[in-house]
Amino acid sequence: MTDPTAPGPLAAIAALIADPARARMLAALMGGEALTAGELARVAGVTAATASGHLARLAEGGLLLVHPQGRHRYHRLASEEVAAAIETLGGLATRIAPVRQWKHGEDARRARLCWNHLAGRLGVALHLRLTGEGWLTPVPGGWDASRDGRVRLEATGVDLARAETAPRFACDCMDWSERRPHLAGGLGREIASAWIASGWLRRLPAQAEDDILARRRLVLTPEGARGLKDGLGLDLAA
Amino acid sequence: MTDPTAPGPLAAIAALIADPARARMLAALMGGEALTAGELARVAGVTAATASGHLARLAEGGLLLVHPQGRHRYHRLASEEVAAAIETLGGLATRIAPVRQWKHGEDARRARLCWNHLAGRLGVALHLRLTGEGWLTPVPGGWDASRDGRVRLEATGVDLARAETAPRFACDCMDWSERRPHLAGGLGREIASAWIASGWLRRLPAQAEDDILARRRLVLTPEGARGLKDGLGLDLAA
DNA sequence: AGGATGCTTCGCCGTGGCCCGAAGCGTCCG
DNA sequence: CGGACGCTTCGGGCCACGGCGAAGCATCCT
Incomplete structure (x- = not known):
């Protein structure tokens, strides 16, 4: 008997992307490089504390892989499929709301x-x-x-x-x-x-x-x- | 000067999918048929009032098209690309968390x-x-x-x-x-x-x-x- | 050592959203 | 016309989650 209010896997994944700060982090990682927690915090516009929480959730959710190196922790997208999913979603966003054209x-x-x-x-x-x-x-x-x-x-x-x-x-x-x-x-x-x-x-x-x-x-x-x-x-x- | 806290388009779209009730509605619509607000309310497990709000947001966000017919309002996914995006996201979810196998x-x-x-x-x-x-x-x-x-x-x-x-x-x-x-x-x-x-x-x-x-x-x-x-x-x- | 740096954990606060019931419209039917 | 039905809007309560600062570890540097 599963909790009927439990978010399905679809909603759960979407929720990870749905937060503005997390979305900015993910977008920054679309370049393919691994970035440190500090860099991502800056990109997202939040403090290190807040960013840490976000990154933990993203990693927990399987969207990110963490690669500790000395006192840094490098984060990157977990797989190409994650990138593809974000790409698709982003494409949808621009297609639906053609707010800004390509420069x-x-x-x-x-x-x-x-x-x-x-x-x-x-x-x-x-x-x-x-x-x-x-x-x-x-x-x-x-x-x-x-x-x-x-x-x-x-x-x-x-x-x-x-x-x-x-x-x-x-x-x-x-x-x-x-x-x-x-x-x-x-x-x-x-x-x-x-x-x-x-x-x-x-x-x-x-x-x-x-x-x-x-x-x-x-x-x-x-x-x-x-x-x-x-x-x-x-x-x-x- | 745009509000720096404003959610980017990516986060905005993801947020639409991120709610469990809305996700259930979208999943139900993946069959391709148009469903009435009432049917979607039942699928999502919420009252008509709540469902109405959700559907309005989804339509506003461009994910759904509404087709009024008599006293019913039929809803369907706005485009194949919307379906594709949901499909991709859903696939990601199951790939990451292979909780349940195919029966x-x-x-x-x-x-x-x-x-x-x-x-x-x-x-x-x-x-x-x-x-x-x-x-x-x-x-x-x-x-x-x-x-x-x-x-x-x-x-x-x-x-x-x-x-x-x-x-x-x-x-x-x-x-x-x-x-x-x-x-x-x-x-x-x-x-x-x-x-x-x-x-x-x-x-x-x-x-x-x-x-x-x-x-x-x-x-x-x-x-x-x-x-x-x-x-x-x-x-x-x- | 001692201090700086990077990151996490903890506790707290504020707010946005989700939900519902009740009430208000519009539509269909007898 | 009255009533049933489908849906929306409104008001209020509630909880989850995001945000921060302070404190706690770990690591690197000198």
């Missing part, structure tokens, strides 16, 4: 980081190209790279070996602004970080602190555009 | 109604078959049926003309139990209702009232299995 429609859509892989137009185009050429094929739980694909990707600076040691996730994370699958999982993460490291992509600082979700806007640098065209035959001018 | 794992997964189109194993298999044979190709905003596809589908009792008048939605609604796209939109709806009407599929009564989401379980009848095999070459025995 510069096309620009913002072009490339961005979702969770921590490439999303937006670039992410979709990349996904299309890599699978279209047979360089990458989705397999249950991850991706399979053809011999040709390995060479191509590694020529762009992507460390495939490292991507393969990372936990695999078959998150065909749906991108609400493009409505097409993009490249997620360990490989997507590796690609994004490699190209950011090599300067092909550059992060833009968050424009508005309380932006829809604290997505990381990205710009493709001229070198990046050249590299993608030469290495992968991906011409983004079109 | 009979395989059976329950086999076929069910998501929102109001086919989901589960059957939905995915159908999607695969129809697109694999080139009978159906996704186009922005809906589906395109080849000449062959039209004949095949209409032979199974699907009214394509009616499906085309329905509002189109390119909801490649991701199915969390199968993690593959299934057939959504006006066509998906039409297919589901046609096959249910002809007895190929039969609805099962909800087992537990407070089930994860009030998904409609479906069984494929022997006639349905035969019809799918003969008409579409879809053999579900495998």
Whole structure:
């Protein structure tokens, strides 16, 4: 005999996201990096005491993973599915209340980081190209790279070996602004970080602190555009 | 200068789902049918007065559409994206807290109604078959049926003309139990209702009232299995 | 050591929300 | 027309939850 007033699992999860402070924390974590409790407290605009309580609840609820390191406690989203759920919910919010348009429609859509892989137009185009050429094929739980694909990707600076040691996730994370699958999982993460490291992509600082979700806007640098065209035959001018 | 304590859109939407009574209402509406305020009050386990307030908030928040009819007021989910968001969130809940397993794992997964189109194993298999044979190709905003596809589908009792008048939605609604796209939109709806009407599929009564989401379980009848095999070459025995 | 820093626990207060019963409209029916 | 029914609005009570400051641990630095 279960308590009829007990919130079902759906309400319970939603309640975790429903608090403004917690939502700000989660949004901040959508970038994919792990942040300390103090940083999250600042982002959320509450004291350390309050933030501590929130973080405990989020971790307890399974949305966050905690990684203690010295006197810091790093927090990150528990999984790609958590990120996807927040993404979907956030997309719904903007779709329902189209209060604010994208600052510069096309620009913002072009490339961005979702969770921590490439999303937006670039992410979709990349996904299309890599699978279209047979360089990458989705397999249950991850991706399979053809011999040709390995060479191509590694020529762009992507460390495939490292991507393969990372936990695999078959998150065909749906991108609400493009409505097409993009490249997620360990490989997507590796690609994004490699190209950011090599300067092909550059992060833009968050424009508005309380932006829809604290997505990381990205710009493709001229070198990046050249590299993608030469290495992968991906011409983004079109 | 916006109020810094104002809940962002993410938190606002989540808050709508976060209340147990409202969550039960939304879950009940996941079947896709429109329900009256009274029915929803009963489902949620609250008085009509309380339910009225909840429904007003949900409609105000854009999650529900209201359709007054005589002295009744019918409510339904505002869009497929709303359904998808709830679906995703619900999936997250069960994934994180695998409290209760599916009663009979395989059976329950086999076929069910998501929102109001086919989901589960059957939905995915159908999607695969129809697109694999080139009978159906996704186009922005809906589906395109080849000449062959039209004949095949209409032979199974699907009214394509009616499906085309329905509002189109390119909801490649991701199915969390199968993690593959299934057939959504006006066509998906039409297919589901046609096959249910002809007895190929039969609805099962909800087992537990407070089930994860009030998904409609479906069984494929022997006639349905035969019809799918003969008409579409879809053999579900495998 | 001793002190600074990061984080958590505790106790308290304030408020927002949820809930209900009663009353007020609109609609349908005999 | 009167009454039943469906739904909404209003007023009031109640509890949960978010917020803070102070105190308590743990860790790092010198």
